[in-house]
Amino acid sequence: MSFLTPQRAAIAAALLLLVTLPIWVGNPYYINVASQILFFAVFALGLNVIVGYGGLVSLGHAGLAAIAGYTAALMLAAGHGHFISDFSAILVTLAASAVFAVLSLRGTGIGFLMITLAIGQIIWGILYRWSSLTNGDNGVNVSGRPAPFGISLASADSFYYATLIVFLAAVATMAVFFRSPFGASLRGTRDQARRMTALGYNVWLIRFLAILISGFWSGVAGLLFIYYNQFISPQVATLTASAEVLLMVISGGTATLLGPIAGAAIVVIMKNVVSAYIVRWNLVLGVIFVLIITFMPEGLVPGSVRLWKLGWRSFRQRRVTVLRNVAEPPQ
Amino acid sequence: MNLWLTLAVNSISLGGLLFLLSAGFSLIFGLMRIPNLLHGSFFMLGAYLGVSALNWHINFWVAALLSALAMILIGGLVERFLLRRLAGQELAQVLLTLGLSFIVADVCLMIWTGDPWQPATPEHLRGAVQVGTLFFPIYRLVILAVAIVIAIALWLMIDWTRLGAMIRAGVDDAPIARVVGIKVSQLFTLIFSLGAGLAAFAGVMGAPYLSVYPGLDFEMLPLALIVVILGGTGSLLGALVGSFLIGFLYNFGQAMFPDLAYVILFLPMLLVLVLRPQGLFGRAMP
Amino acid sequence: MTAQTTALAINGLCKSFDGLRVTANVNLAVAPGERRLIIGPNGAGKTTLFNLITGEITPDSGSIHLFGQDITKTPSRRRPHLGMARTYQIITLFARDTILRNVTLALLGLSELRWNPFIDIERQHHLVEQAHTALARVGLTQIADRPLSQTSYGERRRVEIAMALAQNPKVLLLDEPFAGLSIDERRDVQQLLLAIPRDVTIVMIEHNMDVALEFAESITLLHFGEVIVEGTRAEVVADPRTREVYLGH
Numbered sequence: 029m030s031f032l033t034p035q036r037a038a039i040a041a042a043l044l045l046l047v048t049l050p051i052w053v054g055n056p057y058y059i060n061v062a063s064q065i066l067f068f069a070v071f072a073l074g075l076n077v078i079v080g081y082g083g084l085v086s087l088g089h090a091g092l093a094a095i096a097g098y099t100a101a102l103m104l105a106a107g108h109g110h111f112i113s114d115f116s117a118i119l120v121t122l123a124a125s126a127v128f129a130v131l132s133l134r135g136t137g138i139g140f141l142m143i144t145l146a147i148g149q150i151i152w153g154i155l156y157r158w159s160s161l162t163n164g165d166n167g168v169n170v171s172g173r174p175a176p177f178g179i180s181l182a183s184a185d186s187f188y189y190a191t192l193i194v195f196l197a198a199v200a201t202m203a204v205f206f207r208s209p210f211g212a213s214l215r216g217t218r219d220q221a222r223r224m225t226a227l228g229y230n231v232w233l234i235r236f237l238a239i240l241i242s243g244f245w246s247g248v249a250g251l252l253f254i255y256y257n258q259f260i261s262p263q264v265a266t267l268t269a270s271a272e273v274l275l276m277v278i279s280g281g282t283a284t285l286l287g288p289i290a291g292a293a294i295v296v297i298m299k300n301v302v303s304a305y306i307v308r309w310n311l312v313l314g315v316i317f318v319l320i321i322t323f324m325p326e327g328l329v330p331g332s333v334r335l336w337k338l339g340w341r342s343f344r345q346r347r348v349t350v351l352r353n354v355a356e357p358p359q
Numbered sequence: 360m361n362l363w364l365t366l367a368v369n370s371i372s373l374g375g376l377l378f379l380l381s382a383g384f385s386l387i388f389g390l391m392r393i394p395n396l397l398h399g400s401f402f403m404l405g406a407y408l409g410v411s412a413l414n415w416h417i418n419f420w421v422a423a424l425l426s427a428l429a430m431i432l433i434g435g436l437v438e439r440f441l442l443r444r445l446a447g448q449e450l451a452q453v454l455l456t457l458g459l460s461f462i463v464a465d466v467c468l469m470i471w472t473g474d475p476w477q478p479a480t481p482e483h484l485r486g487a488v489q490v491g492t493l494f495f496p497i498y499r500l501v502i503l504a505v506a507i508v509i510a511i512a513l514w515l516m517i518d519w520t521r522l523g524a525m526i527r528a529g530v531d532d533a534p535i536a537r538v539v540g541i542k543v544s545q546l547f548t549l550i551f552s553l554g555a556g557l558a559a560f561a562g563v564m565g566a567p568y569l570s571v572y573p574g575l576d577f578e579m580l581p582l583a584l585i586v587v588i589l590g591g592t593g594s595l596l597g598a599l600v601g602s603f604l605i606g607f608l609y610n611f612g613q614a615m616f617p618d619l620a621y622v623i624l625f626l627p628m629l630l631v632l633v634l635r636p637q638g639l640f641g642r643a644m645p
Numbered sequence: 646m647t648a649q650t651t652a653l654a655i656n657g658l659c660k661s662f663d664g665l666r667v668t669a670n671v672n673l674a675v676a677p678g679e680r681r682l683i684i685g686p687n688g689a690g691k692t693t694l695f696n697l698i699t700g701e702i703t704p705d706s707g708s709i710h711l712f713g714q715d716i717t718k719t720p721s722r723r724r725p726h727l728g729m730a731r732t733y734q735i736i737t738l739f740a741r742d743t744i745l746r747n748v749t750l751a752l753l754g755l756s757e758l759r760w761n762p763f764i765d766i767e768r769q770h771h772l773v774e775q776a777h778t779a780l781a782r783v784g785l786t787q788i789a790d791r792p793l794s795q796t797s798y799g800e801r802r803r804v805e806i807a808m809a810l811a812q813n814p815k816v817l818l819l820d821e822p823f824a825g826l827s828i829d830e831r832r833d834v835q836q837l838l839l840a841i842p843r844d845v846t847i848v849m850i851e852h853n854m855d856v857a858l859e860f861a862e863s864i865t866l867l868h869f870g871e872v873i874v875e876g877t878r879a880e881v882v883a884d885p886r887t888r889e890v891y892l893g894h
Contacts, residue, residue, distance in 0.1 A: 085450060087457075134632050138449055142394050142584065143632055146625060149581045153621025160618065209753055209769075210762040216739060216750050223737045226699060227754035227812070228725035267577055271457055278454070311465035317458025321451050322444060 046192060056184035060256075063188045065296045066195040067252035072276040072288035073202050074245025079274070080282030081211060082238045083218030084132075085141050088148030089246050090269035092128065094155060096121040096247035097254040097264060101168040102161075110174035118247050125243025129236045136221075145267065152265040167261030170254050181255070191252055198245060202285055205241075214238050272299075272313065279320050364493060366610045372499035372568070374606030375506030379561035380579060381586040381598045382513060383554025389530040389593020390550050393449050397437070397456040398558055399580030400463040405430050405559020406571040407467055410476045419481035423563040427556040434555025438548045446544070460576060468573050477570035502564055509557070513595055526550065530593040582609070585628045651710065652677040652846040653816050658697060658707035660870075667693045668704070669870040675816075677712075678843035682861030682878075683850045686891060690870035691850045692734060695818055699731050700724050711816065726755055728815030732805045732822060734850075738793055744804050745789040748776045751808035779811035780804075783837055799830035806837060810845075817841070819849040823856050831856050858882070866890060 045052075050059050071093060078084045096117040103113035132143040155162045162168070173181040181187045205211045216224045217231045224231050254260045263269065272295060280291025295313075302312050380402055387395045405426045412422035437459065445451045480498045487494040517523035528536040529546050537543045562571070569575070586605050590597025605624065612623035655673040659666070667690045675681045683691050696702045698709060700721030708717045711727055719727070739747050749766070752775050753759045767773070780786050783803040793801065802822060809817055822838070823831050835856050841847065851857035864881040866874040868890045874881050881887055 085454075131629060131632065138392070138394065138453060141450070141453060142588070145394075146581065146584060146588075146628060146632075150622060150625045150629075153625070154619075157621055158618045204765075205762050207765045207767065208762045209756075209758045209764065209766045210760055212746070212750065212766050213753065213759050215741075219739050219741060220737050222701070223733075223739075224750075224754070225722045226701070226725065226731060227751050227808070228722055229754050229759065230722050268461070271461070274454075308465045308469065310461045310468075314458045314461030314463075314465070317461065318441070318455060321455050321458065322441065325448075325451055 049192075050185045050188055059184040059188050061296065061300050063184070063191045063252075063256060064300075065293045066188075066191045067249050067256065068273070068276060068296055069289045069292035070195055070198045070245055070252065071249035071273050072280070072292045073198055073285070074242045074249065075273055076277050076282055076288045077202070077205070077214075077242040077245070078235075078238050079277050080287070081206070081214045081218065082235055084136075084235065084239075085274070086132070086144040086242075087141055087267065087270045087274065088128065088132075088144035088146075088151070089242065089273060090267075091148040091151030091265045092121055092125055092243045092246040093250035093253065094151060094260070094262075094265035094269075095124045096250035097260045098155060098162060098168065100251055101170050101254050101260045104170055105168055110172075114174070114251055117251060118244065121243055121247030121250070122240060125240050125246075126236075128243065129239035132239070133232060133235055145270075148265065148267060148270050152262055152267075155262040155265050162262070165262060167259055170258045170260065173255045173258075187256065191256075194248060194252060198248070199285065199289075206285065210234075210237075268310065268313075271317070275313065275317055275320075278325075279316065362614070366614055367607075368495055368499055370607040370610040371603065372502040372606075373609060374603035375503040376561050376565045376568075377582055377586055377602035377606055378506045378599055379509060379564065380558050381583045381590075381602055382510070382595060383550075383557040384583040385587045385590070385592055385594060385598040386526070386530075386550050387554045388587055390526060390533070391442075391449075391452075391547050392533075393452050393456070394584060394587075395456050395551070395554065396453060396580065397460050397463070398554065398583055399576035399578070400460045401430050401434065401555045401558035402562040402565075402579045403571065403576040404433075404463055404467060404562070406562030406566045406575065407471050407476070408559070409563030410478050410566055410571055411471075413478045419484075419563075423560050426563050427560040430559035431552040431556035435548055435552040437555075438551035442551070443544060443547070460580075464573065464576055471571075473573055475570045475572035476566070478566050480567040498567065502568070505564060510595065510599055517595065582624075585624060588628050589631055650677065651675065652679065652712060653698070653848065654708075654710040654713075655698070656708045656710075658694070658709065659705045660693065660697060660702060661705055667870050668697060671707070671867075671870070671872055673865060673872070675846055675848055677846055679846055680860055680862045681846075681848045682857050682864045683848065683867060684852075684854075684857070684864060685867035685873075688869075689867040691867055692820055693870070694867070695731065695820055695850065698818060699729065725812055725814075728813075729818070730809040730812045730814035730816075731818040732809050732820055734820045734824060736798075736801050736805060738801060738804060738808075740794050741792075743790050743792055744780065744785060744796065744800075745773075745776050747793060747804055748779050748807050748811055749773070751811045752776055752779070755812055775811065779807045782810055782840075783807040784833070799826050799833070802826060802830070802834060803837065806834070810841070814845060816846045816848065819847065819851075821850055821852060823851060823853045835860065 049062055053059050053062065071089075075086065075089050078086060099120045100113045100117035103116060104110070108116075128144070128147055131147060132140050135141075135143050156164060158164070159166075173187065175181065176190070179186065181190050213224070213229055213234050216227075216229065217234050221231050224234075250264070253264065276291035276295045277288050278291070279294055280289065281287030298312065298316070299309055302309055380398070384395060384398045387393065387398075408426040408429055409422045412425055413419065417425070441455060441459070442452050445455060484498045484501055487496050488500065489495075515523075517526060525536070525541045525546060528539070528541055529543050533543050582605060586598060586601035589604060590599070590601030604627070608624055608627065609620070613620045616623060651674050653673065653675040655671055658668055658671040658673075660668040669690075671694060683694070685691055693702065697704050700716070700719060700723075704717065708715060710716065711724075711729060714727065716724060716727060739750065742750075749772060752772055753766075756772070758764070758769065758772070777786060777789060780789050783806055785800060785803055785807065788796065788800070793804070796804070802825075806819075806822065809819075819838075822834055826834060831853070838847070838860060849857065849860065858878060861878050863877050864875070865872055866881060866887055873890055874884045874886050876884070
């Protein structure tokens with residue numbers, strides 16, 4: 029087998045495109061959109077660890093990203109340095125993810141979904157109401173970006189490259205994770221939780237750790253978000269925000285690594301493009317949600333592939349129910 | 360003293376409203392096994408429709424009924440043509456209702472703009488009733504009375520009619536109910552529509568008191584969620600007790616700890632989830 | 646027979662669901678290497694008994710000992726580590742994966758590797774070899790890389806047995822291993838089971854009397870959760886109570 033398989037060639041080409049993007053895109057506005065796609069892709073990849081691989085659908089992950097963002101923003105506002113603020117933010121988010129996990133794992137399937145929704149709402153409520161701590165609806169400004177090794181990240185180009193590095197690290201980690209024994213264990217708990225217990229696995233602990241991993245990446249995405257926007261408000265913790273990142277995961281497809289990335293690209297581009305022409309983003313978000321769930325529940329990437337291969341008629345006939353596989357009834 | 364009494368009265372009427380909202384939510388959850396994320400939207404859309412009707416000088420009660428009927432229709436269409444396509448896939452159904460809620464939210468924003476609407480309390484229900492030295496606003500008592508009437512009506516339907524028996528059977532075990540010949544799919548449509556109608560009615564009743572504004576949908580939805588988690592799914596008694604409990608927690612919490620009001624609301628819910636996942640009255644969560 | 650020499654000892658096991666007694670004071674002692682058959686009409690509580698033994702359900706009272714060790718309170722996820730494996734009446738395998746991966750998951754369940762998020766599972770040669778060996782035991786080597794969704798029912802039953810055997814159990818619980826199989830398939834599975842060495846104790850639930858009776862050395866008859874008759878194959882077959890339970894007179 030030659031070294032250059034079609035898959036490897038595609039990855040190399042994609043890498044080349046990504047690394048040279050600021051050159052062939054040019055306009056800082058679009059470079060910024062690319063940065064957004066990348067850190068939302070990190071967010072979606074993280075969420076996919078529990079949704080796609082674990083079969084646990086969460087509507088509260090925006091809350092975890094918000095906790096990271098706010099911790100860093102508040103610490104920065106208090107005068108701390110970037111490194112300590114970011115490091116603390118991740119630690120706090122991991123602790124919050126642990127609590128999140130313990131509470132949400134009291135249920136499975138829809139029960140899990142509801143608890144995550146409630147936790148997400150609580151986080152939003154705290155951020156919104158506890159003005160003395162979080163400045164409430166006014167949000168918190170973030171002045172400046174970190175300068176790793178003295179390199180400024182102020183320009184669109186440099187911020188893009190920093191985000192790209194984080195994105196590539198996330199993708200590499202996910203790829204390794206997917207092929208690992210722990211990754212296989214997690215997918216096992218998605219498909220046959222009862223059987224896994226009978227085979228000697230600690231299903232609760234596997235899920236707990238998976239939630240920590242997804243919380244970690246949500247936190248990383250949250251940090252990139254505040255540095256990108258130089259601002260954070262309770263908006264980032266709303267149900268809508270959690271629904272958006274969930275949409276990225278399910279629209280792209282949960283089974284592959286490419287899926288959440290494609291989903292992030294789709295949603296971010298639509299949001300930016302749509303906002304320029306129509307003010308009603310929620311309407312579009314809702315319509316896409318409904319269409320995908322009704323007609324292409326396995327996600328746009330696998331769905332389009334299926335459509336391409338089988339043609340329109342076969343596509344209409346086959347009722348794929350990946351979402352059902354994603355969350356089986358409790359066992 | 361007066362403050363506590365006012366808070367108490369407000370709590371009771373909020374509890375009444377919440378019951379009207381949560382009863383439907385609880386029945387839908389119990390029968391169809393899904394938390395209807397569109398429920399807050401039904402409340403808000405119903406309120407908006409009611410407010411428009413009131414602007415055309417339609418009688419308050421008629422407006423409320425018309426709004427409820429409109430929502431029954433909309434709910435029925437949603438269930439029959441969207442949810443039923445995904446029969447058996449509860450998770451997909453939940454996400455579908457979520458997507459629809461975003462659509463409804465923006466449509467309402469387009470039609471009724473971002474300004475809050477607060478209709479005046481209906482003429483014949485203004486003023487207060489005096490008992491001893493205390494004054495109770497009539498409208499708030501009316502809300503309570505309506506909630507009680509509807510609670511009794513629902514209870515009679517569920518416990519005493521054949522339809523109610525079918526609903527109870529469906530809540531207990533839908534697949535077996537089907538086997539026995541109960542048309543469970545039609546029951547789903549019926550209960551979903553009924554829930555939508557009740558929510559809309561609640562929305563109109565609450566409008567003079569809460570007003571109607573963008574975001575009302577996602578403020579009411581978590582309340583219904585908490586009530587049902589506390590009181591158990593599919594349990595009317597649970598919805599009743601839970602509603603009043605939350606009514607009190609909400610008002611007193613707001614008054615005493617405004618910063619942590621939201622947390623105070625969710626704390627009992629979390630406690631219940633941790634200690635007793637099936638709620639105070641109902642069956643285990645799916 | 647002292648507790649130390651009994652492979653599986655159950656004493657006074659009771660379980661009720663909402664007032665309905667499904668397991669009523671069951672006593673069972675299976676010797677090491679024995680081939681025990683549990684029979685009884687539908688609803689007798691056989692699978693419930695298995696669920697109690699594996700820990701999926703907690704008993705209301707009574708005890709379970711595995712080679713002298715009290716495992717009554719041991720969580721069900723620990724019992725495979727102590728040497729207990731089981732197959733299910735309804736096949737619940739990993740439909741999205743290949744046969745090889747199914748067996749690999751069984752092997753992984755007892756291995757520390759299952760927590761490792763860094764290494765590549767396909768590159769763990771000893772694991773892959775063990776999985777192939779397990780499949781060879783049930784005669785499925787040639788279709789190791791086939792997705793489970795593309796296998797026949799009989800092949801899946803064999804995968805299940807491969808998975809259970811891959812965990813090197815000391816006590817193997819088989820819940821209706823012959824259910825739904827054709828005559829040829831039944832013969833294959835029977836050969837398979839007969840080839841299992843004596844260091845594995847086997848307890849089997851089965852309805853299909855032809856194959857099961859051949860296999861069993863001793864039989865326990867359950868009815869309404871209670872042990873009605875117990876003894877050697879000949880004893881149980883001849884016992885009038887057996888006929889009463891099955892035929893009502």
